[in-house]
Amino acid sequence: MTMKEQLNLFDNESDTAMYKHKITLEKIRNELINFGLTKSQAKVFIYLGKYGAKTASEISKALQLPRTETYHLVNSLQNLGLVTAELTHPTKYTAMEMKEAVTTLVKQEQDRIDTLAVKEESLSEMWDAIPYFAVETDESKSEKMQLLHGSGPISNKIKDMVSSSTESIKVLGSMADVLRMYYADVFDWVKDSTSELDIVISPSSQMPEFLSDLDQNKIRMCDLKTENKCFVINDSKEVLIFMRNANHPTRQIFAWWSDSDTLVDMMSTLFELSWEKGEKAY
Numbered sequence: 001m002t003m004k005e006q007l008n009l010f011d012n013e014s015d016t017a018m019y020k021h022k023i024t025l026e027k028i029r030n031e032l033i034n035f036g037l038t039k040s041q042a043k044v045f046i047y048l049g050k051y052g053a054k055t056a057s058e059i060s061k062a063l064q065l066p067r068t069e070t071y072h073l074v075n076s077l078q079n080l081g082l083v084t085a086e087l088t089h090p091t092k093y094t095a096m097e098m099k100e101a102v103t104t105l106v107k108q109e110q111d112r113i114d115t116l117a118v119k120e121e122s123l124s125e126m127w128d129a130i131p132y133f134a135v136e137t138d139e140s141k142s143e144k145m146q147l148l149h150g151s152g153p154i155s156n157k158i159k160d161m162v163s164s165s166t167e168s169i170k171v172l173g174s175m176a177d178v179l180r181m182y183y184a185d186v187f188d189w190v191k192d193s194t195s196e197l198d199i200v201i202s203p204s205s206q207m208p209e210f211l212s213d214l215d216q217n218k219i220r221m222c223d224l225k226t227e228n229k230c231f232v233i234n235d236s237k238e239v240l241i242f243m244r245n246a247n248h249p250t251r252q253i254f255a256w257w258s259d260s261d262t263l264v265d266m267m268s269t270l271f272e273l274s275w276e277k278g279e280k281a282y
Contacts (some may be wrong), residue, residue, distance in 0.1 A: 015141070034246075040063075043063055048062055050081065053086060055091065056093070057070075082101050083096070145257065146258070148257060151180075162195070165190075167195055169234055170188050170232070171200070177242070182210055190238065195235075196221075198218050199211075200221070200222050202274065204279070220280065221278055222274045231271075238257065238259040243255060243256055
């Protein structure tokens with residue numbers, strides 16, 4: 001197998017042999033990221049899992065990674081118990097079977113949770129031992145905001161929004177944003193709730209296959225001349241705005257949540273205008 005053929009595993013060109021597996025590969029990679037791997041660690045693991053034992057040099061060239069970073073990645077995957085090193089020269093690295101790898105990651109996460117659970121009771125006791133000094137007032141409920149860094153806290157906030165929703169969840173974002181929410185099971189959460197899901201995708205593009213199981217009347221394609229807008233609205237009472245969405249060049253994302261009536265009204269108006277301007281998905 002030539003190096004060019006190996007590169008096809010993560011190639012986005014539609015005429016390549018592996019393109020038909022692109023969606024599945026991206027979903028696998030994102031699931032591994034959800035288990036705690038970095039994007040590069042996930043790519044290395046997938047590459048080794050599908051192409052067999054490789055040297056660090058071969059991994060570096062195939063995935064176009066700096067050699068020093070590649071050594072760090074394979075060493076970190078070894079420390080996680082996901083990759084083994086063969087006693088050859090040069091050293092070759094082999095990935096575990098996916099089922100065994102997932103079991104290993106789940107066990108490590110469970111061990112971490114068990115450790116935190118042990119501390120839960122003692123932490124609560126220490127907290128309750130300190131008296132409250134807040135003074136109750138008759139002031140009306142103030143509007144709140146919260147900055148959220150990373151996919152984990154952001155996904156948890158969206159899940160909370162969906163669980164409290166009784167009417168509608170409105171999503172506006174680029175195709176990359178919608179894809180990320182799909183992989184994070186956001187749409188499944190809404191499907192299991194009593195709320196309606198409305199989606200506006202901007203800029204306009206071809207409807208992807210992964211959205212085919214959703215109600216097409218609830219999806220609009222709209223060209224807002226930008227790919228950096230992404231937000232989620234719950235029942236016109238709270239909004240989550242991505243300050244760095246899926247199209248941002250950095251991996252680290254952060255979002256701003258608020259229940260400000262003014263901000264929610266503004267974003268709801270933008271959504272409705274985009275919905276009216278947009279075209280149906282089919």
